[in-house]
Amino acid sequence: MEGIQRELDNFSNFVSQSPRKTAAVVLSITACTYLLISSLTNNNHKKKGLKKIPSPKGAIPYFGHLFSIGKIPVLQFNKWHDELGPIISIKMGVQQWISVGEPHLAYQIFNGKNGKYTSSRPHTTFLSKYYASGSKGIVIGNPSTQWNKTRGAALQILGPKNREKFERLHIPEADALIDDLLAETAKNGSVNIAYPLHFMSMNVILSTCFGKRAESIDDPLFKEVYHIMDDTSKIMATEINSFLPIMTVLDILFRKEQKMRKFIDERRDPCFQRLLEEAIDNGVDCFATSLLEMEDVNEPSNVLVALCDTLLAGTDTSAVMLTWSLIILCHYPLIQKKIAAELDQFIRTHGRLPTFEDRESLPYSISVQKECMRFRPSTAFGISHEAEQDLEVNGYFIPKGATLIANMHVIHHNEDFYPDADKFVPDRYLDDLRPMYSSANSPAEGRDHFNFGFGRRVCIGTYLAELEIFNVWVRLFSRCVVEPVIGENGEPEYPDINTIAYAAAILPPSNPVVRMVKRENALI
Numbered sequence: 001m002e003g004i005q006r007e008l009d010n011f012s013n014f015v016s017q018s019p020r021k022t023a024a025v026v027l028s029i030t031a032c033t034y035l036l037i038s039s040l041t042n043n044n045h046k047k048k049g050l051k052k053i054p055s056p057k058g059a060i061p062y063f064g065h066l067f068s069i070g071k072i073p074v075l076q077f078n079k080w081h082d083e084l085g086p087i088i089s090i091k092m093g094v095q096q097w098i099s100v101g102e103p104h105l106a107y108q109i110f111n112g113k114n115g116k117y118t119s120s121r122p123h124t125t126f127l128s129k130y131y132a133s134g135s136k137g138i139v140i141g142n143p144s145t146q147w148n149k150t151r152g153a154a155l156q157i158l159g160p161k162n163r164e165k166f167e168r169l170h171i172p173e174a175d176a177l178i179d180d181l182l183a184e185t186a187k188n189g190s191v192n193i194a195y196p197l198h199f200m201s202m203n204v205i206l207s208t209c210f211g212k213r214a215e216s217i218d219d220p221l222f223k224e225v226y227h228i229m230d231d232t233s234k235i236m237a238t239e240i241n242s243f244l245p246i247m248t249v250l251d252i253l254f255r256k257e258q259k260m261r262k263f264i265d266e267r268r269d270p271c272f273q274r275l276l277e278e279a280i281d282n283g284v285d286c287f288a289t290s291l292l293e294m295e296d297v298n299e300p301s302n303v304l305v306a307l308c309d310t311l312l313a314g315t316d317t318s319a320v321m322l323t324w325s326l327i328i329l330c331h332y333p334l335i336q337k338k339i340a341a342e343l344d345q346f347i348r349t350h351g352r353l354p355t356f357e358d359r360e361s362l363p364y365s366i367s368v369q370k371e372c373m374r375f376r377p378s379t380a381f382g383i384s385h386e387a388e389q390d391l392e393v394n395g396y397f398i399p400k401g402a403t404l405i406a407n408m409h410v411i412h413h414n415e416d417f418y419p420d421a422d423k424f425v426p427d428r429y430l431d432d433l434r435p436m437y438s439s440a441n442s443p444a445e446g447r448d449h450f451n452f453g454f455g456r457r458v459c460i461g462t463y464l465a466e467l468e469i470f471n472v473w474v475r476l477f478s479r480c481v482v483e484p485v486i487g488e489n490g491e492p493e494y495p496d497i498n499t500i501a502y503a504a505a506i507l508p509p510s511n512p513v514v515r516m517v518k519r520e521n522a523l524i
C-alpha cells in the first residue's frame with residue numbers, strides 16, 4: 001500500500017514535468033469516459049431495490065478515495081468502519097472495494113451460496129499474468145479443475161497425517177530460534193524478535209517444501225529466497241494501473257511488464273526450478289516431491305507456482321503472528337507465569353515436553369494463543385476475493401467485479417461476537433480448545449477467529465501454521481520469559497503493541513524489541 005502512495009507521487013511528477021499537455025489530455029479523456037460509465041452503472045442497486053453500501057465522503061472522480069487512504073490504509077479503513085458500519089464501499093481509483101467488518105456478514109458473502117461467486121481473485125498484471133502464469137498454483141489461480149486438485153493435494157500433504165514428519169522439522173527450528181533469541185539478548189541486552197522469527201519461519205517452509213534449510217541469514221539460500229519474496233511483494237505493491245488504468249502509460253514508458261517478465265524468468269523460476277530438481281535428485285520426501293507425484297497437479301510449472309505460493313503465503317504470516325504474540329505477552333508477566341506453570345505441570349507428569357497431540361492438556365496456553373491472534377491479526381484484509389456476478393447480500397447490492405476484502409481488525413473487534421473486544425482476555429477461549437484448522441472450516445458461530453480467511457479460499461497452511469506456532473510456544477515458555485528492555489533511566493520500556501511498522505498485506509508491529517531471559521526455575 002505504501003507502493004500506491006509512491007506510484008501516485010510518480011504520477012504527479014510525470015504530469016508536472018514531461019509532456020504536460022499530452023498527460024492532461026489523456027487524463028481528461030479517461031476521466032470523462034470513467035464518469036460516463038460510472039453514471040450509467042452506479043444506480044444498479046436502485047434498479048434492484050437494494051441498499052447501497054455506505055461509502056465515505058470525499059471521493060474524487062476517477063481517483064476515488066485514493067488520496068484519502070493515507071500511508072497506512074488499514075487505519076483509515078478502520079475509521080470509516082467506525083463511522084459507517086460493518087460494510088463499506090471504497091473507491092480505489094476505478095475499482096470498487098467492499099470492506100466487510102462483521103463475521104456473519106463476511107460469511108454471507110464468502111461462504112454458502114454466495115461463496116460460489118466470491119471465490120475468485122481480482123486480476124492484476126503481475127500476479128495473474130506473470131507470477132501465476134495464467135492460473136497456476138493456489139493463491140492467485142481461480143477455481144478450475146486443476147486449481148481444485150492442486151489445492152486438495154496441498155491440503156492433504158500439509159494436513160494432520162504428516163504431523164510427525166513436520167514436528168521433526170519444526171522442533172529443531174524452534175530450539176535454534178530460542179537459542180538465538182537468548183544469545184542475542186545476552187550479547188546486546190535486547191533483541192528485535194522480528195528477524196529471528198522470520199528466519200525460523202522461512203526455514204520451516206523451506207524444509208517443508210524442499211527438505212532444505214538455511215544455516216544463517218548470511219546463507220546464500222536464505223538471501224536468494226528472501227530477496228525473491230521481497231521483490232515479489234514490492235512489484236505487487238506498485239501495481240497501481242489496476243486502480244488507475246491511465247498509469248499504464250507510465251508502465252509502458254518504464255517498460256514495467258518487461259521487468260516483471262525478466263524477474264520471473266531470470267530470478268524466480270530458476271531458483272525454484274533448482275530447488276525442485278535438487279529435492280528430486282536427492283530423493284527428499286517433501287511437499288515439492290509429493291506434489292509431483294499427484295496426478296493432474298504434477299505439471300512442473302504448476303508445482304513451481306504452488307511452491308512459491310507456499311513460501312509467499314506461509315513465511316511472514318506465521319512469523320508476524322508470533323511476533324505480535326510475544327510482544328503482547330511481554331506486557332503480561334502473570335499470564336506468562338500461568339503458561340509456564342501449565343507447561344511445567346505437563347513436563348513433571350510426562351517427563352517430556354508436549355507435542356501437538358498433547359495440546360488438550362494445555363487449555364490455558366491454547367486459549368492465550370488464540371486470543372493473541374484475535375487481538376492483533378497479522379493481515380490487514382486477508383487476500384482479496386472478487387465478485388464474479390451481481391449479488392444481493394443481506395439487502396445490500398454487491399456489483400460484479402467488486403473487490404471483496406475482510407477487514408481483520410474490525411471483524412476481530414466486533415463487540416457482539418467478542419464481548420470486551422478491545423480487552424486482551426486470556427481466558428476467552430477456554431471453552432473452545434478445538435484446533436484452529438478445524439475451527440477454520442466451521443460456520444461463523446463456530447469459529448474461534450478469522451485470521452485464516454473464508455470459504456473455498458480458506459488458508460491451506462492452517463494446520464502447518466498452528467503446528468509451527470505450538471512448537472515455538474511450548475519450547476519458548478518452558479525455557480524463557482519475555483521481558484521488557486530496561487531503559488537508560490532503569491525503567492522498563494515495553495514494546496509498542498498499538499503501532500504498525502508499515503502498510504502491506506501483512507501488518508508487523510513497529511519495533512518488537514524485548515529481552516529474552518532464561519527462566520530461573522525452568523525444568524528443561
Ligand code: HEM
Nearest residue numbers: 138139313314317318321382383452453454457459461465
Ligand atoms: C498464522 C499464519 C497464517 C495466516 C494468518 C494465514 C492467513 C491466510 C489468509 C487470510 C488467506 C486468504 C484466505 C482467503 O482468501 O479468504 C490465506 C491463504 C493461503 N495461505 Fe495462509 N496463513 C498463514 C499461514 C500459512 C502457511 C504456513 C502456509 C503454507 C503452508 C499458507 C499458505 C496459504 C496459501 C497457499 C493460501 C491460498 C489459498 C487459496 O487461495 O485458495 N498460509 N492464508
